[in-house]
Amino acid sequence: MEGVDHLADERNKAEFDVDEMKIVWAGSRHAFEVSDRIARLVASDPVNFLNSLLVFVLHLVFEKSDRARLGRKELFKNTLKKCAHAWKRIIELRLTEEEAGRLRFFVDQPAFVDLHWGMFVPAIKGQGTEEQQKKWLSLASKMQIIGCYAQTELGHGSNVQGLETTATFDPKTDEFVVHSPTQTSSKWWPGGLGKVSTHAVVYARLITDGKDYGVHGFIVQLRSLEDHSPLPNIIVGDIGTKMGNGAYNSMDNGFLMFDQVRIPRDQMLMRVAKVTREGKYVPSDVPKQLMYGTMVFVRQTIVADASNALSRAVCIATRYSAVRRQFGARNGGSETQVIDYKTQQNRLFPLLASAYAFRFVGEWLKWLYTDVTERLQASDFATLPEAHACTAGLKSLTTTATADGIEECRKLCGGHGYLWCSGLPELFAVYVPACTYEGDNVVLQLQVARFLMKTVAQLGSGKAPVGTTAYMARAEHLLQCRSGVQKAEDWLNPAAVLEAFEARALRMAVTCVKNLSKFENQEQGFSELLAELVEAAIAHCQLIVVSKFIAKLEQDIGGKGVKKQLNNLCYIYALYILHKHLGDFLSTNSITPKQASLANDQLRSLYSQVRPNAVALVDAFNYTDHYLGSVLGRYDGNVYPKLFEEAWKDPLNDSVVPDGYHEYIRPLIKQQLRTARL
Ligand SMILES: Cc1cc2nc3c(=O)[nH]c(=O)nc-3n(C[C@H](O)[C@H](O)[C@H](O)COP(=O)(O)OP(=O)(O)OC[C@H]3O[C@@H](n4cnc5c(N)ncnc54)[C@H](O)[C@@H]3O)c2cc1C
Numbered sequence: 001m002e003g004v005d006h007l008a009d010e011r012n013k014a015e016f017d018v019d020e021m022k023i024v025w026a027g028s029r030h031a032f033e034v035s036d037r038i039a040r041l042v043a044s045d046p047v048n049f050l051n052s053l054l055v056f057v058l059h060l061v062f063e064k065s066d067r068a069r070l071g072r073k074e075l076f077k078n079t080l081k082k083c084a085h086a087w088k089r090i091i092e093l094r095l096t097e098e099e100a101g102r103l104r105f106f107v108d109q110p111a112f113v114d115l116h117w118g119m120f121v122p123a124i125k126g127q128g129t130e131e132q133q134k135k136w137l138s139l140a141s142k143m144q145i146i147g148c149y150a151q152t153e154l155g156h157g158s159n160v161q162g163l164e165t166t167a168t169f170d171p172k173t174d175e176f177v178v179h180s181p182t183q184t185s186s187k188w189w190p191g192g193l194g195k196v197s198t199h200a201v202v203y204a205r206l207i208t209d210g211k212d213y214g215v216h217g218f219i220v221q222l223r224s225l226e227d228h229s230p231l232p233n234i235i236v237g238d239i240g241t242k243m244g245n246g247a248y249n250s251m252d253n254g255f256l257m258f259d260q261v262r263i264p265r266d267q268m269l270m271r272v273a274k275v276t277r278e279g280k281y282v283p284s285d286v287p288k289q290l291m292y293g294t295m296v297f298v299r300q301t302i303v304a305d306a307s308n309a310l311s312r313a314v315c316i317a318t319r320y321s322a323v324r325r326q327f328g329a330r331n332g333g334s335e336t337q338v339i340d341y342k343t344q345q346n347r348l349f350p351l352l353a354s355a356y357a358f359r360f361v362g363e364w365l366k367w368l369y370t371d372v373t374e375r376l377q378a379s380d381f382a383t384l385p386e387a388h389a390c391t392a393g394l395k396s397l398t399t400t401a402t403a404d405g406i407e408e409c410r411k412l413c414g415g416h417g418y419l420w421c422s423g424l425p426e427l428f429a430v431y432v433p434a435c436t437y438e439g440d441n442v443v444l445q446l447q448v449a450r451f452l453m454k455t456v457a458q459l460g461s462g463k464a465p466v467g468t469t470a471y472m473a474r475a476e477h478l479l480q481c482r483s484g485v486q487k488a489e490d491w492l493n494p495a496a497v498l499e500a501f502e503a504r505a506l507r508m509a510v511t512c513v514k515n516l517s518k519f520e521n522q523e524q525g526f527s528e529l530l531a532e533l534v535e536a537a538i539a540h541c542q543l544i545v546v547s548k549f550i551a552k553l554e555q556d557i558g559g560k561g562v563k564k565q566l567n568n569l570c571y572i573y574a575l576y577i578l579h580k581h582l583g584d585f586l587s588t589n590s591i592t593p594k595q596a597s598l599a600n601d602q603l604r605s606l607y608s609q610v611r612p613n614a615v616a617l618v619d620a621f622n623y624t625d626h627y628l629g630s631v632l633g634r635y636d637g638n639v640y641p642k643l644f645e646e647a648w649k650d651p652l653n654d655s656v657v658p659d660g661y662h663e664y665i666r667p668l669i670k671q672q673l674r675t676a677r678l
Contacts, residue, residue: 006637007615010322014616020559021620024566025356027363035102036622038095042106043626045089061085062107064629067246068420069651076195079111079250086113087143105308106627110251110430112146112192118301119191120147123201126294127217127269136219145225148192150200150256155184158443160203163215165258167268169208171279174265178204178220180257189437193254194238198223200256201269208279217269220261233259244429245420287381292388296372299391300365302438306398307358309431310405314352315618316423316633317409321348322615323637324414338414339614345607348412350576351405352610352617353569358398360552361545365391386467389451393541396441396448399434406431413632416639421646423630442534445541449533450526452509452540453516468544471502478506483591488601492567494550497574500590501543504581507588508536539584546574565613568606575603 005011011018026032042062061082070078086107090100104113124136124147139145156162164185167176180186187193193200199221206216223230230236235257242248268275272290273283321339328336338344372387410417410424417424435441455469465472472478481503485496512532519525526533549570557563578585578599585591591599610617625635631642652658658665 004636004638006639007319007322007635010612010615011619013612015613016561016565016616017559018616018619020562021565021617022622024557024559024562025359025620025622032622034099038099038102039106039622039624039627041089042103043624045085062626064109064626065421065646067109067250068426070246072241072249075246075250076252079109080196082107082109083111083113106624108627108629110191110248112148112196112252114251115148115190115192116140116143116146116197119149119298120197120199120201122294122297123149123217124219124269126291126297127201127271129270129274132219132266132269132271145199145221146192146197147199147201147219148190148197148254150187150190150193150220151203152187152189153184154186154188154255155182157189158440160215163203163205165202165204167202167204167206167216167218167263169206169265169275169279170262171277173262174277175262176206176218176265176268178202178218178258178261178263180259185257187254187256188239189253190256191251191253193222193236193256194252195254196252197254198225198228202256206268206275206281208275208281211281213273213281216273218263219267219269220258220263222256231261233261235259243432244426247426247429248433290376292384293369293372293376296365296369296387296391298438299395300362300369302395302434303358303365303391303398304362305434306402307355307362309427309434310351310358310402311355311618311621312623312628313406313409313424313427314348314355315621315623315628316630317348317412317417318352318614318618319634319637320413320416320422320632320639323632323639339611342604342607344412345611347408349572349607349610349614351408352614353573353576354401354405355621356566356569357545357549357573358402361394361398361548364548364551365394383466385451386465386469389448390468390541390544392439392444393448393537394544395438396435396444397538397541397545400441403428403432403435416632416643419631419643419646421631421643423628423633426629445534445537446530448537448540449512452536453513453533456506456509456513468540468547471543472506472509474502475506475510478503479510482589483595485591485595485598488598488605491575491599491602492571494553497571498543498547498550500578500585501539501546501574503590504585504588505536505539505543507590508532508539508584511588512536535584539581542577542581546570546577549573565610565617568609569617572603572606572610575599575606579603 023029023032026035044060045062046060062085067075086103089095090103095103101117104117121137121140124133124140128136136145140147151160151163153163153165155164164182165178165180165187167178169176187202190200199219201217202220203215203217206213221231222234222236237255238252239255242253265275265277271284272286273281275281318339321344322337324338325335326338339348368387368391372384375381375383406424406428410422410428413422413424416422420426452469455465455472459465459472459475478499481499483496483500485491490496512529515529515532516522516525519528553563553567553570557566578591578596582596586593586596631646632639634642647653
């Protein structure tokens, strides 16, 4: 029934102020108001246009429910249309940078603009001199040029130092000659490169005076600003269809080869190093770690995206779990809502808790980025390696958990979760490459591990560990402490939880250091112990997430019952991680088997407390039905009639008798088999 809220009972059960929780989720009242206004705008942005019968009809440019049915070319053109319309609205409505960002977010279609604003512009901001920024950002900010980020090559992604593209300085003409010497040096993957970008930040080995100075960034024009054709000696195209129907195929990931392409010398991004008119390589006063600042920025946006994607999947799975009923009807009563099964809660509620946990750690990373930027301006580089390691680790941890979590949400929705219109298959297909781009998740954890090994090795040397590794300064205590937990409720004590996580993380790191020292050659030891090193890094990152959630609870949070709910979610996250990684906690003697069992008791009790609030907790994400894009996750819970509506829309249902019947089905049925043996 239209207009009926099938989830009203669930909403009435909520024990907290949902409107206040919406503000906590958004980060501030201002952020909530902007998001709410822009989400509604995107969901209902009508365009009047004259159809072929010369009648004005309303058309929703941002409609996305038909995405899966479009072929690649149509999908791509539809994406261009959405991007152009979004830009038109941004200009017409004079949206601020923040509002424009939200608008692109709610349009919710992977596109070249993501790379333009998310990688090209930040790369110039981070690596360009003031003069370069002035020139290029003024064009990019008006979209008079469109840029992408061309680092990865066919042969090398993770190993950036292995990139083969060269940029050789020619002092005769004051130019760099950009060249792809081999097939494997072809740029391969950059989003927006395939068909749209007019420019790229290209990473290439800088060679001057016969010497290779390693990989640096260069701004290279790729296409004519008049007719969009590739400039001479540039071969560029799309790398082909990617996983999932629709999904990420709206993006033109591309390949790019250069045949001795000349660019002016001042198109090398020269903030950290420059090449003079004479061809001399001059590193600037600014240290190379400055590049970390850009990475911290980009990765904090990826962590924020993880909480967006996971919360979206959890919203769908939670609402549907409250609508769906299976078994248990007695005496004509209703069947059991599947959300009431403890197994469902044990799979769903930790994901709900993770979505909130990632939200808050993302919020903290935003602060970290500001802190790093301010320190850089004051030439204080002391915390940069720690900030870099921590963002790399959190990018890895949150994207892995989110990709796994979306798939779990699909299974939590049973068979219907596999339907495209559940929104989950597409969400998964779009999301899962986040585990690979901006650094493969395993490779990133190995970077964290290297940093941890160095930090542990320096303990006692007088160099105090900083930021998220500060807990290691208490090594003496953490290496021999015993958890004081005696009853289940003790697991709601923040100090007890933090100590267990700190002891586990430090003990795992110290064990790795000890094992490494058994090898004569450190690097050989490192490659033998890769798996343990990754586990130690993950333990450290999980501690960061738990500690930032606990820190959030220490803030002033108003609204009836809001803090209580967040408290429950925080301890669900922590105790679920503890349960999942019990082997680590037990083998490092950070807790006893009895304490592990008490943690499980507490977890079960927390699930029961969250249960009546579950639907309201996902309502607090404030997602419009347009953004969710899911029949199962509809706000009104009116799932079954809408599943039928979607089914009828499928092109196969355009005719009752399918195309191909006469050629292939009828002859089959009507065949006269010569042998009667079958
Ligand atoms: C959808 C998508 C969009 C992208 N967009 C862009 C873009 O805009 N611009 C751009 O430049 N690039 C882009 N990329 C490329 C991306 O950044 C790389 O694919 C990524 O960095 C991983 O590198 P790789 O492909 O070389 O993986 P590989 O390094 O080849 O990984 C293969 C396997 O080897 C393992 N491995 C590699 N090295 C080690 C090691 N040292 N120790 C242990 N294990 C290791 C990895 O864990 C992985 O399991 C994109 C990729 C995707 C999928």
